[in-house]
Amino acid sequence: MNAIKELREIFAEIMRFNYISSLLNWDQEVNMMNYKSVKGRSKQMSLIRKLNHQRITSEKVGKLIKEAEKLTLNEIDNAMLREITREFNLETKLPEKLVVDIAETSVLAAKDWREAREKSDFSIFENILEKIVELQKEKALKLDTHPDLYSTLIDLYEPSATYEWIANIFNPIKPKLIDLVKKLNSSSDRPDDSILKKHYDEDKQFELSSKIIKKLNFDFGMGRQDKVVHPFTTSLASMDVRITTRTSEPFPDCITSTIHEYGHAIYEMGIKKELHDTILCTGASMGIHESQSRMWENIVGRSKEFWTYWYPTFQKYFPDNLKNYPLDDFHRAINIVQPSFIRVNADEVTYGLHIILRFEIEKDLMEGKIQVSELPEVWNTKFEELLGIVPPNDAMGVLQDVHFSAGLFGYFPTYFLGNLYAAQIYSKALEQMPNLPEDYKKGEFSNLLSYLKENIHQYGSIYRAKDLIRRVTGEDLNSDYFLKYIEKKYISIYRL
């Protein structure tokens, strides 16, 4: 057996352990609320993590990588070797103890964070967050792939992206977003979203969300949809992709966030069979992944054409609220732009500001410019600067996201990158298929899906994000597409 085949087999097992970790995590999120058993789970999680660390960093893997480098490889094997080498290089820099500590701490922190958020009391979370920040700094120091710690962490989720590269993209957008929000809010013809504040039965919402993703070709034979507090998507095998839905937030969050998770899931479901059980059976980067979820959620799922098709069904499900309410007003309502506290509920314009806030805070936290204990205050101050409002409590402020508890520093910026990628990719798709919006009116969504599958999904992580965006759109990431998209859309909705 040659070296690349052997590596493929070793990493098939490593992937299996990763999938098992994902199940441990999925189960914790979906089923293990307030459990005494969280300690047992944290030990199981760290055990799998330790084992995988040992496997990835084994001498044998190192030896096989050197051998494989001498072979002439096809495109897939070449990409596989690139990713395996990356994993090997990263993991070998991390001491086993650190790896285990991080895994155990994140399970325990999930519980503390949940409690802190329920009670809106940052102090419950503070101690363990300090530990998490220390562990992440230590991890970044050991990995040392970039001169600054934060870039090293960002690179884990968006390979080869740095703080500077992202700052150069975000900084010019920031004032434009702030201006656009102001401009829209000064319109004399603002949408009225009071219709969304009425009561919508939660079971019916869930049922509708399932109906929609079914129509969007979510394959329930290789996936599930469960109810949960904080929605997410995870793969438990190459053909076991699970999304989660929340029904408790203001309508139609259940629908839009389910479409969002669908966007992640359909990416994973579309990866070609050849890549199953390999290290390439995942998205190109977190930013590219997010481009798919945000494209379906917003560009498609909040478009007038999408609702032209679906609104009659919604009117049937909620006649008391919607029967006599015009589609046009409904479409405007779900696209209202207004600063709000919760990132995942934010509209397309303010969303980026939520991310920029986190991006800047994380950078300062990693550089030691701010301390964990200062986070609530820093958060609120910055929130007012960017969004003009101050969170009334920690639950609506610094405690709203699960990410810090999971130690995912460097992850947030990929969300906004996702928006930018999405607009650029969608613009290209529209160029080739100008009739896409007409499709949606007829409940026809497979043309866009085929395009994405053909150009993005099938390849898994064969191509790096930067190469992929160039392959698909012919140019590097360019935020103009996003800016044009939101300006055009919102100027029209706000009748300016």
Next chain:
Amino acid sequence: MNAIKELREIFAEIMRFNYISSLLNWDQEVNMMNYKSVKGRSKQMSLIRKLNHQRITSEKVGKLIKEAEKLTLNEIDNAMLREITREFNLETKLPEKLVVDIAETSVLAAKDWREAREKSDFSIFENILEKIVELQKEKALKLDTHPDLYSTLIDLYEPSATYEWIANIFNPIKPKLIDLVKKLNSSSDRPDDSILKKHYDEDKQFELSSKIIKKLNFDFGMGRQDKVVHPFTTSLASMDVRITTRTSEPFPDCITSTIHEYGHAIYEMGIKKELHDTILCTGASMGIHESQSRMWENIVGRSKEFWTYWYPTFQKYFPDNLKNYPLDDFHRAINIVQPSFIRVNADEVTYGLHIILRFEIEKDLMEGKIQVSELPEVWNTKFEELLGIVPPNDAMGVLQDVHFSAGLFGYFPTYFLGNLYAAQIYSKALEQMPNLPEDYKKGEFSNLLSYLKENIHQYGSIYRAKDLIRRVTGEDLNSDYFLKYIEKKYISIYRL
């Protein structure tokens, strides 16, 4: 660190892997109906199994066992060493390939069995069942702990029990059960169970079943109750015990089967902390485990006193059916004795015959006296002999139980042993606390639970079943208690 401490640590990890396996299995049963992903799951399952096999059979474990044997050990460490030695001896006899084959096959077989049962077509299941039987025979041959293959398999679930020992217990009971069934069915005052055939809302049933186990002190902080097709209980950590409930069967199966699973769960929940994460953190044997579930399900859960307390609640939940229906008639209805096709729905008298049927068939199958292809016919013929009726199709016949698909040959007899253990233990509890039934009338169930916790649950598997029954009741397993219990109960219910 001395040898026993080191073994304890090694087996803490092994237990963790077992718990992870249990999660993989729980998730498959609860969440993965008809999944394309079953193949991925089977690979994950066999990977964990392989790993644990390697760990248990490592040279280091063998060396530590020898060292530990020289130490003077306290009772717990002594029992731990006994169980570790047993595991080591068993596993070292099994080739890794066999272990992996069995694990993979059982996941795939679960899918085929489910499909076969849905379509009531044994031929869908036949091929994989043949493979399973061959694998189990091979396993028994390798283990070779008893002269006959079936005893070797029985011993895995009921340590040191043999085919002969069980046959000597079951054989004299068999004609007595057949006679009792005839006698009861010839009564001129048989219970009328038509009330159970009315419609009972499934959600309300589930709600009531949760209410009952809560009252019985099931700790929802360290456990869950989920809906499923085939109810079972599993532990995913020392403090993560999950039961499953089915609502689809004739009323009040949802209630009685939930109490049954509760009986298993409360056993696991009651094991003392000292034994957590050790090999002793489980029941003494499957028979003893089943004694707890059957005791709560039948001796308590089908008693007049239990229903004296609960019936008014049920009348409130189902007024159309029960408001004007007398408690006495309801109690007689849920205790009707009549031959039926599905084991888990069988009454306390015919239940043993269902087990004896399986016990005899499994023995012949393992000895090669019958072939897999003959199973449906053999099943039906024997069913008529023992229960006087013939299953109308395979789903109601040979396909009804999940056990064959999981390769659990030798497991069934422990169910009936459980009934026998239960009657004997309960008789002792009653001797010490004659007021127990009066407790139930008042909704007071903690005295029985305390007795069981004190005498059985806390010890986990420190004591072997045979020693435990002697400790608790002062004598060996004695089926007279069971026979007296059912005769007294049913003669009264049938007014003979």
